Amino acid sequence: MKVKILTIICVFCAVHYHEATKVSSDCSNCPANSGSFGYELLLGKLEDLEVKFWNMWLEMKEQTENHIRFKDTQKEIKLMLTKLEDRSSEILQQQLNYANHENWKKTVLAMQLGRRSNSSLLDNLKPFKSCAENPSYVSGKFMIHPLGFEDPFEVYCEQRVFDGGWIVVQYRFDGSVDFYRNWTEYRNGFGNLGGEFWIGLEKLHHLTKGGDHQLIVELKTFNGSYEYAQYDEFQIGTEAEKYALKKLGRYSGTAGDGLKTHKNKQFSTHDSDNDEAPGSCATMFKGAWWYENCYSSNLNGLYKKGNHKDSMNWYHQINKLEGLAYSRMMIRKTPNNPGACSWLFI
Incomplete structure (x- = not known):
């Protein structure tokens, strides 16, 4: 600075x-005292x-x-x-x-x-033990944990018809799922609860082994007519017993008794022939059922319209092999005081 x-x-x-x-040089002609003046000016x-x-x-x-x-x-x-x-x-x-x-x-x-x-x-x-314990009046998918099962599992509960509380075990209505399947698939179950399905023989055995379940079978033809068959007792055996139809109670309904000839018969598939016929009923009629020699109902047969031996049908219904458009099987624990069912057409 x-x-x-x-x-x-x-x-x-x-x-x-x-x-x-x-200034000094310019003032050469200035008076003599001009130098003093310039100095003072500079100062x-x-x-x-x-x-x-x-x-x-x-x-x-x-x-x-x-x-x-x-x-x-x-x-x-x-x-x-x-x-x-x-x-x-x-x-x-x-x-x-x-x-x-x-x-x-x-x-x-x-x-x-x-x-x-x-x-x-x-x-x-906690999940309900059965659909009958579900207080909801809405049908749909719910988790249940019945006695005898290690883990809970999902089922479709039908709450609108026949006083509700039903577990749907078989459902067919559009042919979207192939039901011509092997033993393992029928044992374990297949399909989707939101569409067509089979719950599985193993679950069906454990659900009904107490002998206190009843069965409803609903049927509908392609022309729209509706029928049903109800049995007040229904029980399936173990796999060692080939999931035999061990108990089948009294019939009531409008469809005719299409299960009477199948009582005490073992379940058969195309790869596990347990029927009483010389050949394989499951192979001949493209299904899986409690065949005798061979059937009066074939609800797991092929989904097709018309009179066909291998179709999904309930022969006792109209005494001919007309393919059905709709089939639904449901089970429920027998009520303590069963009375007449107030059922609804679907």
């Missing part, structure tokens, strides 16, 4: 000296220059001091902001700790007060 100031002074002095010399200008210089220097010094103060102020502000942030973090952490503590207290209190209600809630969340 000092070097710059000295440089400015030297420049001004040189400029004014040059102007004074020029006056130097004094003015000195005043301007000191004013400039004071101004620059003030600006420098202001700049230094500004920087110091910035540092102080940054320091204060840092301290404020640290303090804010501490306050926030304290608030979080307090909130967590309060939440913990509330949780502990809720746990203490809700032990009984929680156990009741868990009981309410």
Whole structure:
């Protein structure tokens, strides 16, 4: 800074000296006392220059001091902001700790007060033992956990007809699912609960082994006529017994008794021939059923319209092999006080 100031002074002095010399040379014809006048003039200008210089220097010094103060102020502000942030973090952490503590207290209190209600809630969340225990009047897919089953499983519950509470075990209505299948598939079940399906012989055995289930069979022809057959007892044997139709109770309904000749007969598929015929009924009639020699009903036969031996039919219905458009088999635990069923046409 000092070097710059000295440089400015030297420049001004040189400029004014040059102007004074020029005035002196131009006044060669001036009176003798004109030199004294030029010196005084130069001295006056130097004094003015000195005043301007000191004013400039004071101004620059003030600006420098202001700049230094500004920087110091910035540092102080940054320091204060840092301290404020640290303090804010501490306050926030304290608030979080307090909130967590309060939440913990509330949780502990809720746990203490809700032990009984929680156990009741868990009981309410457990699957029903059967569709009959489902208080809903809406038909659809539900999880059930019957006695004798290790895990719950999904079934289709029919709640609208025959007083509700039915588990659908076979359903056919459009031919979208192939029912000409092997033993393993009929044992395990196939299809989709949202469409056509077979629940599976193994499940059917475990569901009915207590001997306290009844069966409903619903049928519909391609011209729209509806019939049904109801049996007040229905039980399926074990796989070792070839899932035989062990029990079949009294018949009632409008379709005719299409299962009477199949009572006590073993289940057969095209790869497991357990019927009483010389050949394989399942192979000849493209189905899977409790064949005798061979059938009076074939509800797992081919889905097709017209009179065909291998079609899905209930021969006893109209004493001919007319293919059916609709078949649904449903089971339900026998009510404690069974009475006349209030059934609905579909």
